[in-house]
Amino acid sequence: MSEPTNSASPAPPAFEAPGLGRSPSNGGAPTGSGAQPQFREGAGTGTGPQGPDLSTRAAAMDAADDLGKLRDRFTLPDGVVYLDGNSLGALPTGVADTTADVVRRQWGELLIRSWDESNWWTAPERIGNKLAPLIGAAPDQVVVGDSTSVNLFKALVGAARLAPPGRTRMLVDANTFPTDGYIAESAARMTGLKIVPVDPPHAAEAMGQDTAVVLLNHVDYRTGRLHNLPALTAAARATGAITVWDLCHSAGALPVNLDANSVDLAVGCTYKYLNGGPGSPAYLYIAARHQAAFDSPLPGWNGHADPFAMTSGYTPAPNAVRGRVGTPDILSMLALESALDAWDGVSIEAVRAKSLALTDFFLDCVSAYVPEGAVEPVTPADHAHRGSQVSLRTENARAVMDELISRGVIGDFRAPDVLRFGFTPLYVGFADVERAARTLGHIFG
Numbered sequence: 001m002s003e004p005t006n007s008a009s010p011a012p013p014a015f016e017a018p019g020l021g022r023s024p025s026n027g028g029a030p031t032g033s034g035a036q037p038q039f040r041e042g043a044g045t046g047t048g049p050q051g052p053d054l055s056t057r058a059a060a061m062d063a064a065d066d067l068g069k070l071r072d073r074f075t076l077p078d079g080v081v082y083l084d085g086n087s088l089g090a091l092p093t094g095v096a097d098t099t100a101d102v103v104r105r106q107w108g109e110l111l112i113r114s115w116d117e118s119n120w121w122t123a124p125e126r127i128g129n130k131l132a133p134l135i136g137a138a139p140d141q142v143v144v145g146d147s148t149s150v151n152l153f154k155a156l157v158g159a160a161r162l163a164p165p166g167r168t169r170m171l172v173d174a175n176t177f178p179t180d181g182y183i184a185e186s187a188a189r190m191t192g193l194k195i196v197p198v199d200p201p202h203a204a205e206a207m208g209q210d211t212a213v214v215l216l217n218h219v220d221y222r223t224g225r226l227h228n229l230p231a232l233t234a235a236a237r238a239t240g241a242i243t244v245w246d247l248c249h250s251a252g253a254l255p256v257n258l259d260a261n262s263v264d265l266a267v268g269c270t271y272k273y274l275n276g277g278p279g280s281p282a283y284l285y286i287a288a289r290h291q292a293a294f295d296s297p298l299p300g301w302n303g304h305a306d307p308f309a310m311t312s313g314y315t316p317a318p319n320a321v322r323g324r325v326g327t328p329d330i331l332s333m334l335a336l337e338s339a340l341d342a343w344d345g346v347s348i349e350a351v352r353a354k355s356l357a358l359t360d361f362f363l364d365c366v367s368a369y370v371p372e373g374a375v376e377p378v379t380p381a382d383h384a385h386r387g388s389q390v391s392l393r394t395e396n397a398r399a400v401m402d403e404l405i406s407r408g409v410i411g412d413f414r415a416p417d418v419l420r421f422g423f424t425p426l427y428v429g430f431a432d433v434e435r436a437a438r439t440l441g442h443i444f445g
Contacts, residue, residue: 015138058430071427073342081432083411086422091276098338140319148282151267157185157297159213159242167212204235211241219249224379224389253388254352272368276336285325300325354425355388362433369441392419409436
């Protein structure tokens with residue numbers, strides 16, 4: 001068993017331009033009025049007292065950024081600052097041509113032959129192996145296909161069946177994305193377990209000998225808070241519980257190290273920081289030590305050891321292939337495979353370092369540009385607890401975000417009062433960050 005590596009305590013960022021700090025951003029409460037905000041006119045391109053200094057710092061950090069050249073691997077509209085990669089990643093440059101080839105040649109000309117000649121049949125495990133290094137997994141443990149919700153259902157029921165007999169509880173992140181909660185409730189009914197909501201920082205205290213399964217999010221989707229995967233996994237392992245981690249908001253943004261941390265099962269989407277495209281297939285990680293015993297609640301023919309034997313009894317395939325169910329969505333699958341080429345030669349540790357530098361700088365810029373009390377940061381300032389997202393609480397969040405988007409800065413919001421900004425280091429630069437915060441300041445100014 002490998003010694004756990006603490007993915008919640010990465011190396012400091014390499015971007016140390018003069019004056020770069022982590023000053024807290026507007027610690028005051030959000031504005032108390034429920035009235036619609038009065039937005040200032042203009043495109044948000046002027047500079048206040050801090051403007052020249054911050055723009056100079058941004059230029060210096062962009063000049064020192066070894067990852068900056070990766071922006072050319074993506075298609076981005078001119079004049080737009082895109083800070084919503086935590087919802088949908090940008091388009092990698094090769095995907096359009098790949099998709100056209102799949103449609104016109106592989107499907108249009110080769111027809112059914114492409115299942116063999118174009119290797120369609122093996123795409124779920126092949127692409128799983130291509131994705132695996134980004135989440136710290138050895139080959140043959142990741143299978144791509146279905147949605148995150150479907151894979152989570154497989155993982156939770158499979159986890160309950162792996163857990164020691166007689167256990168009664170499933171611990172679930174109390175702040176989880178709603179669909180995870182819905183799926184967990186269904187899986188608990190099916191397996192006879194009781195759902196117990198837990199706050200992730202205190203989840204270890206709730207774990208005991210009656211705990212069968214622990215479902216947690218690596219990063220909170222609303223706040224951007226990073227939870228301590230190594231410590232929480234170790235705590236669950238000490239009680240014999242099976243861990244299931246949702247990596248939707250961490251994979252592609254920071255090191256996950258599933259194998260090194262002895263995670264049991266994990267799921268995630270590929271359309272956020274992995275840039276697989278809208279509705280791109282999700283993935284399921286099954287640790288090698290559990291594969292022989294993993295009992296999927298959806299035993300489809302694609303997961304059979306000999307699918308074309310067409311036998312009446314189900315014999316699961318070896319390794320993570322047993323996580324497959326039905327015929328994969330080849331168009332989305334092969335678009336994802338092409339999208340992952342954007343990661344060629346990229347270190348996830350370097351991505352994490354830049355992510356922290358970007359979010360630090362954004363908080364500095366917000367503190368300088370946005371009037372005190374207009375926003376309240378809800379993302380932790382501590383690097384050990386911050387993902388690649390910054391969330392700001394403010395009244396009328398939707399109206400504020402709509403105004404930002406109209407001025408060329410795209411983020412998103414979560415009801416009722418949270419502005420979310422996602423920082424994808426492969427294509428976001430420091431000048432983007434400075435412009436986004438300056439534009440936000442003009443809206444409140």
